[in-house]
Amino acid sequence: NAGVMQNPRHLVRRRGQEARLRCSPMKGHSHVYWYRQLPEEGLKFMVYLQKENIIDESGMPKERFSAEFPKEGPSILRIQQVVRGDSAAYFCASSPPSGAGSFGHTIYFGEGSWLTVV
Amino acid sequence: SQKIEQNSEALNIQEGKTATLTCNYTNYSPAYLQWYRQDPGRGPVFLLLIRENEKEKRKERLKVTFDTTLKQSLFHITASQPADSATYLCARGLNFGNEKLTFGTGTRLTIIP
Numbered sequence A: 001n002a003g004v005m006q007n008p009r010h011l012v013r014r015r016g017q018e019a020r021l022r023c024s025p026m027k028g029h030s031h032v033y034w035y036r037q038l039p040e041e042g043l044k045f046m047v048y049l050q051k052e053n054i055i056d057e058s059g060m061p062k063e064r065f066s067a068e069f070p071k072e073g074p075s076i077l078r079i080q081q082v083v084r085g086d087s088a089a090y091f092c093a094s095s096p097p098s099g100a101g102s103f104g105h106t107i108y109f110g111e112g113s114w115l116t117v118v
Numbered sequence B: 001s002q003k004i005e006q007n008s009e010a011l012n013i014q015e016g017k018t019a020t021l022t023c024n025y026t027n028y029s030p031a032y033l034q035w036y037r038q039d040p041g042r043g044p045v046f047l048l049l050i051r052e053n054e055k056e057k058r059k060e061r062l063k064v065t066f067d068t069t070l071k072q073s074l075f076h077i078t079a080s081q082p083a084d085s086a087t088y089l090c091a092r093g094l095n096f097g098n099e100k101l102t103f104g105t106g107t108r109l110t111i112i113p
Helices: none
Strands: A005-007 A010-013 A019-024 A031-037 A043-050 A053-056 A065-068 A075-079 A088-095 A113-117 B010-014 B019-025 B032-038 B045-051 B056-059 B062-067 B072-077 B086-095 B098-103 B107-112
Touching (some): A019 A088, A031 B098, A075 A088, B010 B019, B019 B032, B045 B056, B072 B086
Parallel strands (some): A010 A113
Antiparallel strands (some): A019 A075, A065 A075, B032 B086, B086 B107
């Protein structure tokens, strides 16, 4: 009965390096969402994906950020050439296909990946 | 743009009393509002969802209301316990089928023994 699994839990990168954050959704869930939480700020939507498709990326910065959810394997959030302002907690969430689930469209969050850029 | 505001950044309540947290939204009513609990260093945990056409929802010691006239949701914890201390987040959803949630900044609740 594993929940949403994110790794790494903590990641330290130097400015200019790449950060790759992975997310395995709950079993049976085909929808994945990425949110970012900056210090002292609320969670901000970044991107919504289904298998092999980006459904809504309106919250993604235009440059350096990309996300994928391949047919096999976890969803990946990739940040290229990281800067100090990218330091934040990145949360992945998943939900079942539309219409399924006891609450209709409850989404379940992972424990987050905490990125620190030094 | 659609905003969610949680007016109280922090709230201290005596153990045993009812804690009431407020969430206000702007512009048109969302299809639903959700409440989450977040502990330090952890991910948000879903608590309750209330739809636009529902006035009240309950789950054990938790109660949520949705007032479309006031554009407000209230979240109540009755018989509060120190273990209820956490940050509580309110989130609005546009419509079912797309879980692009807009979150408030949260209210940090402390239950004082």
